[in-house]
Amino acid sequence: MRALERKDCCQEAQYTQVRETNSETERKVKKLWEIWPARNRFMWDGRWICGPADDLGAQLIVLALFVFGGGVYITFLIKHFLEGGLIFMPIITIILFFLSIVAYLIVHVTDPGIVPRKNFLLDDQLIKRKGVNLSYLTDPNYELPVHIADTIDPEEGINTSPSKHGHRDYCSTCQIYRPPRTSHCSRCDNCIEVLDHHCPFVGNCIGKRNYKYFIAFVMLASALAFMLIVQLICVAAEDTPANETSKSDSSEDSGSNGNGQLILIIFGIACMIVGILLACFICFHFWLINKGKTTREYLKKKFVDEAWGKEQFDKWTEFTPSYVDYTQEIPKRSWYYQRIL
């Protein structure tokens, strides 16, 4: 009996030791996303990266629009088309609705093209994107290729290269010499390759890696808004005063119809505003794509030479790998860990 108790005690002590060893290991190793020195939020153990928490208010507006739109459509609109035989209208609307949400989520969680900081770049073990000459980012004496260094703006006649006045574009926060067309996003606190703008409504920067998904989202959302407007017009034409008289005229029905009509009017106004804004926005971006410029470059009147990556706007299907694998483990004793804390 005593022997058995002793055995149990020994096993319990062993388990405790294993648990302590595991927790000690946990303390000694962290995932990169847990110690990333910027304002990003991460999900799914570092696989998804978003902008800062400040954006949540703007994202709630988008969420409210989706929920309100979906609720009104299912409650008041869809039955008109299911009963009327125009079933293709709800099918297209529902497909657009779900594709918009999917595109929104992809833009929201995709790395927009974050260029890592100096301490990260100096640790060879951490760089994921192989085959890219990263010495450009940290070496002040790195010689730029001639076609990048000596570009003359044909309209202005001045040198508008990244080596402005003999000095390359340097980010004092990230301590790197930025690649062409890279800017520091003050909201996320990262340098982003081909930064278009920071969008609080999608909760992320719009840059080299998620620009095409952003354009897809705006196109789908504006198509959805106009699809809803078309259906509202159909329902309004169906509910003309002449048609109304043929329907039931009980006081309860007319009261609920009045509330329903008020909600549909508010919904219609919201769809018109969102649809027109998104249509203007997408036209502006198509114009920018044609020019090969980002919003930021347009506003700052920056000249963009094709050698700096203008052609990337044509490569819609090309996937640019991220510089950083945020899921990788960083031992506390590592060179990088010691320098960022």
Ligand SMILES: [Zn+2]
């Ligand atoms: Zn920076």
Ligand SMILES: [Zn+2]
């Ligand atoms: Zn940002």
